Amino acid sequence: MKILLAFATLFSFLILPNNAHTQGTITVDSITFDKILQRFHTVLLKFDDKFPYGPFQDSFKDLVDSVANAKDFVIAEVPVTDRDNRENYHFGLNYYAFKPDFPVYRLFIKDTPTPIKYVGDRTADDLKRFLLRNTKVWLGLSGTIELLHELSGEFIDATLNNDTDTQTLLLEKAQNRVNTILDTKDQKSGEMYLKIMEAVMKDGIEFFKREERRIHNLLKGKVTKEKKIELRHREHILLSFKPLKESVSKMADAAKDEAASANEQIQETTMDAHKEL
Incomplete structure (x- = not known):
């Protein structure tokens, strides 16, 4: 058993990333995120493991690169842990971001009270289409000018x-x-x-x-x-011709329905957390 644990530790240092921040994004917590919302018109928020890796993270990096020059738009990351001090754990619960679903994306648009939930395949192209449908950010998708x-x-x-x-x-x-x-x-x-x-x-x-x-x-x-x-x-x-207000309204209604169904899951998760404490 000790040998296996030692190997796992060595593997994590050699193979897994050791940086929780993705270049081109802003790493935030519940306090700093409020400041970001005040500064930018559009914010894409990503909840994920503290040290993400794999195809989803590769797609995320591709997305970040494609919006590097976008105006009044920023991508923010929230590193979440469910052990020790539970870093950003409750921040994630506030937006129905649960660890089994990571990475979880929420889109915040100024003067829109409810964030828009992303429900796509989490590929770079699907994330870009999601932003195009719900924002005025130009992402340089093939064929667009x-x-x-x-x-x-x-x-x-x-x-x-x-x-x-x-x-x-x-x-x-x-x-x-x-x-x-x-x-x-x-x-x-x-x-x-x-x-x-x-x-x-x-x-x-x-x-x-x-x-x-x-x-x-x-x-x-x-x-x-x-x-x-x-x-x-x-x-x-x-x-590029999508009516923004119509898209946002539909997604906001869907988010309200999701909130109602997610309340029970949050209560169960919170009760489990108290038991562990």
Whole structure:
């Protein structure tokens, strides 16, 4: 037994990471996190083991690298332990972050009272899509263009307000920006943005549901590798046009339902903790 324990200790020093902080993030606790919320408009909070490793952590690092230059957005880490002094243990319970589910992600948006729960596969691409659906942060997903991402948000706002004059002006502005693009692949993506805007002006907001359904069905079928890449690019571009308020509202309602069902689990966990003490 002593030999096995010695080997396990040696393994942890040689193989497992010895740094609880991921470069490009901010490590926080319950006190410092409140200060971060006051400073940034959008915060992605990650609850995880104190020394995370493996494919989930690799995906997390990929995500962090992709948002390094994002404005008014930050990723914060909460290292959690359930032994000794239970570092950040109760902080995690406050947001229904339980160790068996680690890593657990919560998205905080300014002036939105309830954080948005992430329920995806925890791959880098899924995390990026989650942020695109619920924030205005540009993440550089394949096929997307930063010059047109902000215009897309303005365009959808004008569409929801039935402001056809602003729609026309934004379409012209987008066309001018596409005309300045030199890269052939980016030009093709730029044309996708323009075609989507034109289709929305013709068919209205319902175009998005039909187009998303069409792409989803095509991706389930047999398509060439080139066509699949094109469809993924179009799918990513469509995310730039997502109505932010609608997405946040739906996720907030889901979070309230989750809170009600999680109360029982929190009570059981807290009772177990008192017993151990």
